[in-house]
Amino acid sequence: MPGLVRRCAYLLIAAAILLSAVPASAHGFSSTVYADLTAPAPDHVRAELGLEYDLLVVSAADYEKDDPLFESGTAAFDSGDATRQAAALAAHAASVNKYVAERFTISADGQACTPAQQSNFTVQQRDGVPYAFMVLDYRCAEANAHEVRSGLFPDSETYVKGTKTIITYDLDLQQGSSALDSAHPSFSTHQSTLERFWEFFRLGAEHLLTGLDHILFLIALIAGSRRLREIVLAATTFTLAHSITFILAALGVVHVAPSFIEPVIALSIAVVAFWYLWRIWRRGRLATDLETPSRSHLSLDRAGWTRLAVVFCFGLVHGIGFAGALGIQQAWSWTLLWSLLVFNVGIESVQLALIALTFPLLSAFRKTSPSVALWVTGAIAAGVSVAGLVWFVQRL
Structure with missing residues (x-):
């Protein structure tokens, strides 16, 4: 079994390297x-x-x-x-x-x-x-x-x-x-x-589904979350953060050059994925343990809270990236602003649907074969991290 897991890990990393060969500007519409x-x-x-x-x-x-x-x-x-x-x-x-x-x-x-x-x-x-x-x-x-x-x-x-x-x-x-x-x-x-509104909802859903960088970021969050509470908190934090900058960009308050945003989005993929790898390295087989000693009401340890802070910061950057997908760089009418918020709802709906489809399967896998699940999720995180780093270098 360990040999099979190792081969699976190699295949997953190789797949991530192939994915990273996709043009670096994987995010956003062309014009x-x-x-x-x-x-x-x-x-x-x-x-x-x-x-x-x-x-x-x-x-x-x-x-x-x-x-x-x-x-x-x-x-x-x-x-x-x-x-x-x-x-x-x-x-x-x-x-x-x-x-x-x-x-x-x-x-x-x-x-x-x-x-x-x-x-x-x-x-x-x-x-x-x-x-x-x-x-x-x-x-x-x-x-x-x-x-x-x-x-x-x-x-x-x-x-x-x-x-x-x-x-x-x-x-x-x-x-x-x-x-x-x-x-x-x-x-x-x-x-x-x-x-x-349906037009903008559809655009938002299509943007997430066709934006490979955002998909990999979400995969990194799912792979690194051990309990439903963790992925829900991470997804909610990410949603809150990118909604803030998305709205500010739509109102013309925030403007950051794509030459800065695109590399940081790629870096965020690598960092979030590597975070899970670092946790595996620190805790070894204990990384499969679902119990986290903490006095927090949300049952998060210091590493969990730090992860949320990192996700929030990168979510702010992704929000500007989402706005850039529609070229939002100056204030618009309130009518268009509401449509853009619906665009954001379309993004969130797909995000939640992907979590609902994949995380229960991952949880069941971790309960039945915790060691194998650890290696598989680690391989996924490694592959995603490699893809993010390659994109980061390309976008620079």
Whole structure:
């Protein structure tokens, strides 16, 4: 049996090393488009759009076969001069406008609206990269409802994958927000509040399920928790911490560069996993003991409380990472803020579901074969720790 356990441990560590070969930027969406829609008149919809500058240049240039746009736009990007970048877009406004207008459409009761650019391009830093801002006015027939569809920067262009379009709107006597992607590319201004919140709940759930770094962090917490009380406290602490920074980021109070956040998230995975390995090294076979001598009402020893403090600190960082997944870097309307909180609920629901599915099985395994469970969970922790360290180095 020990030989089998050892081989299993080696396989698990090897799997973790293979997982660590996944691109270091395993967290977050590849690109986010922002759109603010208003209605200056009954037959008029104004769209203020924010798009990643370099992505807009290469996509529009490829779409319109406009090599001069690519050359001048790329040179302006390399210069870091926002004025020069805006001028490059303005010099090729026809190509840029055609690309955006054909991939971001608005219709009124089924009739297509006609767009026209109404202001000069501007370029500002957002989320650490230059964003191009433009205003399109859509002339529409008077209607009771508008449908908005976004196909900007699709996967088929191969430049990015998984573009999200975050929309806030004040149209048709309705105020709200929506999140569009390739699976759900359109919405109607007459969607219900439940439908709008479901979109963000789904996004939150998908983000955790597809965010391998967050999954590994949760696995490290589960493997290092011996009792249900411990994992519940750890998960609650993590939830509280990342909810705080998520909300602060959504309100525009907190802003930390992704170049700092992403390596720290990777480091948090390694530290939480290594914490359990350190406990095994300190206590040996006694690490399987479920009884912890303590006078605390929560039955946590000093190491348990220290672990919660570490989880809380890293949870604060993960919260900024969650906000960064939607590009939240400045204050938004209260309507969008509530939607973002639902996004957070989606994250928590998946997290709790994973705990509910895995921890009872782990507990049963520990009761029937405590020594084998110790080695297996130790191997898992070792593999997760290796993956976190490799990502940390890559992200630096």
